[in-house]
Every structure is written in structure tokens, then in C-alpha cells.
Amino acid sequence: MKLFDTADLRNVGLIGHGHCGKTTLAAALLFRSGAVNRLGRVEDGSTVTDFEPEEIERRISIGASLAHAEWNGARINILDLPGFGAFVHEARAALKVADAALCVVSGVSGIEVQTEKTWGYALEFRLPRAIVINKLDRERADFDRILAQVRERFGRGVAAVQIPIGSEAGFRGVIDLISMKAWTWAGEPGGPGREEPVPADLEEAARAARSALMESVAELDDTLMEHFFEHGELPEDEFLEGLHRGVREGRIVPVLAASALKGVGVDRLLDFVVTVLPAPHERDAARGTHPKTGAEVERPVAADAPLSMFVFKTIADPFAGRISLFRVMSGTVRADQVVHNFSRDHAEKLAGLGLLQGKELTKIQELRAGDLGAIAKLKDTGTGDTLGDPAHPVVYPAVPPPEGAMAFAIEPKTRGDDDKLSHALSRLIEEDPALHSSRDLQTHEMLLSGTGAVHIEVALARMKKKFGVDCVLHPPKVPYRETIRRRAEATARHKKQTGGHGQFAECRIAIEPRERGAGYEYVDKIFGGSISQGYRPAVDKGVQEAAQRGFLAGFPVSDLRVILLDGKEHTVDSSEMAFKIAGSMAFRECMQLAGATLLEPIMDVDIAAPDQYMGDIMGDLNSRRGRVQGMDSTGDGAQHIRARVPMAEMLTYAQILTSLTGGHGQFHMTLSHYDEVPAAVQQKIIAEAAKKRGADHA
Numbered sequence: 054m055k056l057f058d059t060a061d062l063r064n065v066g067l068i069g070h071g072h073c074g075k076t077t078l079a080a081a082l083l084f085r086s087g088a089v090n091r092l093g094r095v096e097d098g099s100t101v102t103d104f105e106p107e108e109i110e111r112r113i114s115i116g117a118s119l120a121h122a123e124w125n126g127a128r129i130n131i132l133d134l135p136g137f138g139a140f141v142h143e144a145r146a147a148l149k150v151a152d153a154a155l156c157v158v159s160g161v162s163g164i165e166v167q168t169e170k171t172w173g174y175a176l177e178f179r180l181p182r183a184i185v186i187n188k189l190d191r192e193r194a195d196f197d198r199i200l201a202q203v204r205e206r207f208g209r210g211v212a213a214v215q216i217p218i219g220s221e222a223g224f225r226g227v228i229d230l231i232s233m234k235a236w237t238w239a240g241e242p243g244g245p246g247r248e249e250p251v252p253a254d255l256e257e258a259a260r261a262a263r264s265a266l267m268e269s270v271a272e273l274d275d276t277l278m279e280h281f282f283e284h285g286e287l288p289e290d291e292f293l294e295g296l297h298r299g300v301r302e303g304r305i306v307p308v309l310a311a312s313a314l315k316g317v318g319v320d321r322l323l324d325f326v327v328t329v330l331p332a333p334h335e336r337d338a339a340r341g342t343h344p345k346t347g348a349e350v351e352r353p354v355a356a357d358a359p360l361s362m363f364v365f366k367t368i369a370d371p372f373a374g375r376i377s378l379f380r381v382m383s384g385t386v387r388a389d390q391v392v393h394n395f396s397r398d399h400a401e402k403l404a405g406l407g408l409l410q411g412k413e414l415t416k417i418q419e420l421r422a423g424d425l426g427a428i429a430k431l432k433d434t435g436t437g438d439t440l441g442d443p444a445h446p447v448v449y450p451a452v453p454p455p456e457g458a459m460a461f462a463i464e465p466k467t468r469g470d471d472d473k474l475s476h477a478l479s480r481l482i483e484e485d486p487a488l489h490s491s492r493d494l495q496t497h498e499m500l501l502s503g504t505g506a507v508h509i510e511v512a513l514a515r516m517k518k519k520f521g522v523d524c525v526l527h528p529p530k531v532p533y534r535e536t537i538r539r540r541a542e543a544t545a546r547h548k549k550q551t552g553g554h555g556q557f558a559e560c561r562i563a564i565e566p567r568e569r570g571a572g573y574e575y576v577d578k579i580f581g582g583s584i585s586q587g588y589r590p591a592v593d594k595g596v597q598e599a600a601q602r603g604f605l606a607g608f609p610v611s612d613l614r615v616i617l618l619d620g621k622e623h624t625v626d627s628s629e630m631a632f633k634i635a636g637s638m639a640f641r642e643c644m645q646l647a648g649a650t651l652l653e654p655i656m657d658v659d660i661a662a663p664d665q666y667m668g669d670i671m672g673d674l675n676s677r678r679g680r681v682q683g684m685d686s687t688g689d690g691a692q693h694i695r696a697r698v699p700m701a702e703m704l705t706y707a708q709i710l711t712s713l714t715g716g717h718g719q720f721h722m723t724l725s726h727y728d729e730v731p732a733a734v735q736q737k738i739i740a741e742a743a744k745k746r747g748a749d750h751a
Contacts, residue, residue, distance in 0.1 A: 066151035070165035078313035086122035101411035102133035117147035138721020150380035160194035243316035270295035333423025352383035359445035360384030396438040405429030454486035457502025462527035538648030545638035558631035560620035595636030606742035662718035677702035
């Protein structure tokens with residue numbers, strides 16, 4: 054397989070809202086470039102990048118996928134990223150290894166909820182961005198309307214580099230404003246475009262749009278601006294170089310026109326990616342830290358630099374084992390090379406180095422700085438790990454997974470699956486770190502949490518198909534927390550005399566509230582030796598265990614500071630266990646005095662639905678203790694509501710929204726923050742918890 058230098062690589066992440074056509078566009082790019090011999094379609098499950106059974110069945114992307122195409126002497130690594138709320142965290146993790154983001158926007162629906170969210174991810178990683186207005190062959194598609202919308206939402210740097218020829222069913226080509234040439238497509242979808250003169254009826258509009266684009270480029274520096282004002286245009290080479298620089302610096306956001314399904318504009322897009330978007334070495338050097346000293350380490354994106362690699366995703370394959378997707382951050386990696394995992398401090402041999410085309414792994418002997426590849430069967434390497442030359446250690450920061458927003462109790466359908474469940478869950482979590490598993494200390498149930506109900510359902514479906522473990526889901530549990538309103542102090546003594554050594558420990562602690570979300574903090578304020586240094590951590594451990602068991606209703610206590618003030622010990626009878634028990638007793642006494650209260654998770658909820666259902670939706674949100682934060686029109690007769698609603702009120706919302714809108718509404722939610730539960734609701738929750746404890750002990 055051909056070896057590509059860093060300058061000939063392009064790493065592009067496809068971002069946008071679900072159903073905007075990202076996967077179809079990836080399929081069209083692969084087919085037009087000759088990377089595959091068939092134009093895949095989402096409808097028949099034949100696309101390269103949606104290969105999981107759940108993706109084919111649901112017709113949505115649920116994970117980041119990697120594919121590659123060759124065009125005009127360059128390799129384009131394509132990251133097809135999910136756009137549905139339950140899986141959009143995958144897009145954020147993968148954009149860390151991209152060098153540019155192509156934001157795909159529907160020519161009908163325009164900017165939607167996840168368009169803005171994934172755009173924010175691209176900004177977070179300071180990625181150059183371009184916009185592809187897709188689906189321009191659809192009814193009610195309108196390039197000018199969507200262009201105005203993205204300019205309003207994403208700033209004055211947005212500039213068209215193409216304008217469409219025809220509209221809706223008559224959309225048949227594009228005018229390239231850089232070269233001022235027209236390209237049209239006819240015949241079978243995915244075929245090459247044909248160069249033509251600019252249509253006479255579009256010549257004036259094209260010249261005006263080209264002038265606006267050239268002015269955006271000229272604004273980059275004074276020399277270009279002077280030339281533009283003096284001559285009315287820029288020389289071709291300076292125009293293209295200025296556009297390339299403006300995109301690289303994030304000051305210009307080009308807009309292109311396409312219909313991925315019909316293949317209109319696809320080869321022009323391939324040309325644009327190779328010509329205008331940056332190569333890996335044109336972006337900033339890779340920055341990490343030394344694993345031992347914590348000092349900042351900078352690595353140039355160059356093939357002759359020391360080797361470093363960042364693993365951005367793991368695929369759990371029941372046959373091939375663990376497949377690690379990575380970016381060569383610096384240096385050159387070769388097959389069968391021995392590298393060091395700096396995140397976990399152990400050696401790894403790269404026996405199965407290759408390139409991924411969806412799910413197909415093709416072996417390769419070498420990859421250079423900036424390239425994206427995959428390795429099969431690494432011994433102990435996970436998502437977010439850094440590997441590299443043992444003589445030049447560096448660790449790159451991992452992208453933290455989102456907090457679990459909703460937890461379900463799960464149990465295997467058969468006793469035979471009981472032993473396999475733990476292994477299957479660990480493999481799933483390797484693949485998707487946004488999943489979290491734990492055991493409920495009160496009920497001993499296995500809990501699986503994720504971004505929402507759909508996320509959990511898909512995870513269990515994948516577990517059944519991949520690992521043969523079938524589970525039953527129980528109703529979601531709201532992850533309430535407990536906290537305190539005021540400071541309190543208490544002294545507790547644990548004294549027990551038995552035959553031989555007894556048990557003795559006394560400690561005085563104070564607890565005080567911290568700001569919301571600050572978590573737990575332990576402070577040792579003992580001066581002198583009233584409690585030996587070796588026993589003090591035991592007090593902390595006892596307090597933490599008691600806090601985990603809860604006080605009001607069995608939910609973990611958080612956002613508090615525990616201060617160890619004083620205590621007593623006995624030369625013979627004191628022990629770590631005695632001080633652990635005393636710490637737990639002192640904590641419970643403090644909780645009696647500290648104004649304990651319940652906290653509940655509040656969700657950021659985004660709802661999109663046609664105008665006529667807005668009244669019913671708003672009324673329903675108010676009945677759920679929801680607070681509407683804002684409302685926008687999506688431009689196609691629909692409205693988008695942003696609200697904050699307690700999670701407890703949203704557990705069955707999918708069915709409710711379907712009922713309210715006749716299936717025309719959709720929503721997604723993410724965890725916003727924790728807030729105090731109203732008193733009347735608290736009483737019910739505490740009473741239910743007490744009743745459950747009574748039943749468990751009966």
C-alpha cells in the first residue's frame with residue numbers, strides 16, 4: 054500500500070445533526086475517489102462507515118468510524134461522526150485527532166441542535182471549519198436561506214466558495230467561485246462532474262459572490278486589501294493561498310453545495326479538501342506532559358521527530374479482539390515495533406498495524422506523522438492512552454467521557470449469562486467510555502448508566518450480538534445525591550471491650566457545605582498527636598463509606614468538606630478499624646445537625662417539533678417542573694425549544710413526546726447540574742426509600 058508523507062495527508066471530521074447526510078457523504082466521497090466500487094446507501098445498510106448491526110437497523114451512526122480515500126496525490130482520512138444526542142460524545146473524542154471539520158447542514162432543515170453542539174466541539178479543538186450544505190436536491194431545499202442562517206449563527210467569516218446550479222429536483226451542479234468554472238452532473242449518482250461555462254443567468258450572482266469571497270480573503274492582511282481595492286480582485290495564486298491561510302487560521306469558513314445522494318458536487322469537495330484544508334504539519338505542534346515530571350512537552354508534527362501516538366477510540370471485536378484506533382502525533386511508526394504505553398507504564402508490540410476502511414483492516418508497514426491508523430490485539434491499551442518511543446516520554450491529554458445521565462438496573466436473562474456479564478460489560482465500556490457500570494450498595498443490583506435510554510438500549514443490543522449476553526432492563530434510576538445546608542460539629546466515641554484487646558477510638562469532626570458540583574474534600578486540622586498520623590486516614594475512610602451509604606434516603610452525600618478537629622486514642626485498644634467506625638459515627642451525628650437535603654439531576658433538554666405542537670409541549674414541560682430557556686425557529690416550519698427539566702420528570706418523555714406530536718417531535722438531553730429537590734417531592738422520595746429498606750430487611 055502506498056506510503057504518504059505528512060504534507061499529503063488530510064484528516065477531516067464530518068460533523069452535524071443526525072440525518073443531515075454525513076454517512077451518505079462519506080459513502081459518496083469513497084465511491085467517487087475509487088476507494089470502493091459501490092456507492093453505499095444508508096437505506097439498504099451498505100455504507101462503509103455504518104457497519105454495526107444496530108447502525109444498519111436504526112439507520113443512524115452510533116460510533117465514530119474511520120475510512121480513507123486517495124485523491125490528487127493525497128490521502129484523505131475521513132472520520133464519520135455521530136450526530137444524535139445519545140452518541141454525540143463520540144464526535145468530541147474523535148475531533149481531537151482531526152485537522153479540520155466539515156460541518157454538514159441539511160439544505161432543508163438548516164442548523165439543528167447537534168449542529169451547534171458539534172460546531173462547539175470543533176471550536177474547542179481550534180479546528181479549521183468548512184460547511185457543506187447538503188440535500189439540495191430535496192423539496193424545500195434553499196441554499197440562500199441556509200447560507201444566511203449559518204452566517205447569522207456562525208459569524209461573518211462564513212463565505213460561499215460555491216453556489217448551486219438549479220434547485221430542489223433541478224439541482225444539477227455548482228459554480229466554483231475560486232476558479233469561476235461551472236460543473237454539472239448527470240447520469241448515475243456518484244459519477245464525475247463535467248466542466249461547463251458559467252450559465253448566463255447565474256453569471257452576475259457568481260461574480261458578486263466571488264467578489265464577496267475575495268474581499269473576505271483580502272481582509273486577512275493590509276497588503277492583500279490594498280491590492281484588492283486598487284485592482285478590484287486578487288491574483289489567482291494569492292487568492293488561493295490567502296483562502297488556505299484564512300481557513301487554517303479559522304478566520305474564513307467556506308461554504309460548499311452538494312447532494313451526497315446524487316453525487317452532485319462530490320468531486321469538487323474532494324478537490325477542496327486537498328487544495329484548501331490544512332495538512333497535519335500546518336497546524337500547531339502536539340502538546341502533552343512528561344509522565345514523571347508533569348513538565349510540558351511539545352512535539353512537531355514531523356516524520357523525523359520522536360514517535361508518539363494517541364489512541365482515540367477502541368473497537369471491541371469478539372473475533373479480532375481489541376482494535377485501537379490512533380493518530381501518529383509525531384515521528385514514524387512501523388509494523389512489529391515495540392513502543393511504550395506512557396499512560397499505563399508498560400511495553401506494547403505493534404504486531405497488527407493497519408489502515409481501517411470502516412470495519413476492514415488492511416495491514417501496512419509504516420505510517421508517518423499526522424496519519425490515522427489502527428492496531429489489533431494490543432495487550433493493555435485503552436482509549437485516551439499515549440504510546441511512543443521509550444526514550445522520549447510524553448502523555449497527551451485524553452478527552453473525558455460525559456457523566457452518566459441516566460442509570461438502569463440490568464440483569465442477565467439466564468443464570469448461565471451471569472458469569473459472562475461482567476466481562477461483556479468491561480468490553481463494551483472499553484469501546485464506549487461514556488458507559489459506566491456499578492453495583493447499587495443498597496439493592497446489590499448491577500447498574501448501567503449512559504447518556505440516555507437509547508444509549509443504554511443500543512449498548513445492550515450490541516452486547517447480545519457481539520458477546521451473546523442477553524439482559525433485561527429495569528426502569529431507570531434517578532441518581533439523586535444528598536448534601537448539607539450548614540456547618541455542624543460532632544464527637545463520636547467507639548468503645549468495645551471483649552476478651553483480650555478491646556476497641557477504642559474517639560474523633561471530633563466538622564462538616565460544612567461546598568459549592569454545588571465541588572464534590573468531597575477532607576481536611577486534617579489536628580495539631581499535635583491527639584490522634585496518631587497512621588489512624589487519621591481511617592477516619593476519612595469511615596466518613597467516605599458513610600457518605601456513600603447516604604443519610605436521608607440512601608443516596609451518596611456530596612459537595613461537602615469534612616474537617617478532622619480532634620480525638621483520642623488508646624495505646625493498646627486503638628486500631629484503624631476502630632477509627633474508621635468512629636469516623637462513620639461522627640459523620641452521621643453531624644448529618645443530624647447540618648440540614649441534610651436531597652439534590653436531583655437537572656437536564657438540558659432540546660426539543661424540535663412542528664409549530665402546531667408548541668402549545669401542548671410547553672404545557673407539558675410546565676407540568677414537569679421544567680423551565681424554558683429559549684425558543685428558536687429552525688427555518689422549515691419547526692421550532693426548537695431549550696429547557697431545563699428534572700431528570701425524574703423525563704424518564705418516560707420519549708413516549709409522551711411521540712404521543713403529543715404524532716411522532717413528528719424529537720428531543721435529546723444532557724446533564725446540566727444538580728439542584729435541590731422541592732420539599733414536597735423530597736418527602737415522597739425519603740418515604741419510598743424507607744419503605745424499600747423496610748421491605749429489604751423484612
